[in-house]
């Protein structure tokens with residue numbers, strides 16, 4: 001049967017406010033009479049001036065601007081529940097996330113949990129199905145990577161049980177997101193590389209599957225991948241170039257705002273496995289993806305054959321040699337790119353070995369994640385083989 005594009009609805013309600021000086025626009029987009037809570041992380045926004053700009057933009061609010069600080073990378077349920085209590089106690093009715101993906105994701109959870117009647121962990125346990133409302137919120141993004149600034153997903157970690165779970169809900173799209181590329185110049189290079197790799201792999205999760213007669217989505221995805229390859233090299237050569245940062249920022253947003261994923265099969269196995277690696281061993285999100293993806297592509301090379309050949313030719317310009325050689329070269333080039341932008345792709349680089357593979361496989365089994373990928377047929381055994389290729 002010929003592949004066909006699937007039916008879809010596409011609606012993305014987030015207003016993007018992009019460019020230098022745009023934090024000032026908060027004055028127009030945060031309701032002046034709302035009781036506003038600003039949520040942020042461990043202090044980077046104070047060091048790079050973002051905090052002061054946000055405060056200045058919101059000086060005209062009718063009520064004092066409240067704050068919740070200390071949302072950690074891979075935001076924790078336990079921490080966020082303290083923010084939920086603050087929201088309820090102070091009758092907050094608008095949230096403002098200022099930071100990276102963890103702060104935005106954490107704010108999404110707080111927005112949903114603050115008005116949820118029941119055990120808030122249900123929100124993660126059901127993947128968001130129980131969410132029927134959420135407080136409105138906006139974001140000021142300081143780390144391009146996750147796409148959280150323009151999507152309806154959130155990933156939360158629970159320290160007590162070493163779980164990392166995602167939820168999605170149309171109620172948690174940000175009302176707006178301010179993207180000022182200059183605010184990303186203070187990022188450590190490790191986070192810059194992480195962001196490029198995360199955006200790259202968001203794109204492959206929606207592209208490297210099987211053909212679905214979706215040439216628009218395919219070429220948008222290939223355009224993002226090629227752009228990220230160029231930008232990855234440029235940002236290493238010119239880390240102070242705000243134009244490069246601007247394009248990284250927009251690429252990361254476009255990679256996971258729903259557009260390239262409409263009507264096509266989606267994989268997400270690399271992300272599922274990666275979340276377990278973060279939950280068990282504390283690796284950065286993108287570090288886990290860089291370890292997992294090359295092995296998954298190898299193990300799935302038959303099921304992904306058509307798209308791997310397309311990827312090899314259109315993204316990497318590989319036209320010589322046999323089909324098998326081109327697929328091998330594309331996977332090797334992908335791994336080399338992650339290494340080039342400073343994200344190691346081997347478990348050993350993080351001090352992990354075969355025991356980490358067994359623990360990851362056991363965690364996937366315990367969570368019932370035994371049929372992953374675009375065809376829901378990636379088994380724990382496949383995951384083990386994939387990870388063994390990245391020892």
Ligand code: NZQ
Pocket residue numbers: 040041042043044045048071072073074075099100101102103105142143144145146147148151153154155183184185186187188191194195198256271285
């Ligand atoms: O906490 P602060 O002090 O702000 O420091 C942060 C943090 O230590 C720092 N940082 C952020 N902006 C900075 C900065 N440092 C200097 N200058 C700046 N401008 O960077 C560190 C990492 O921040 P974090 O927000 O954790 O990184 P990222 O944006 O990569 O977010 C990762 C989280 O997002 C989830 C991941 O699983 C992980 O929990 N994801 C969310 C997705 C979504 N909502 O759609 C999809 C992704 O696949 C991903 O799973």
Ligand code: ZN
Pocket residue numbers: 146198202271285
């Ligand atoms: Zn990701």
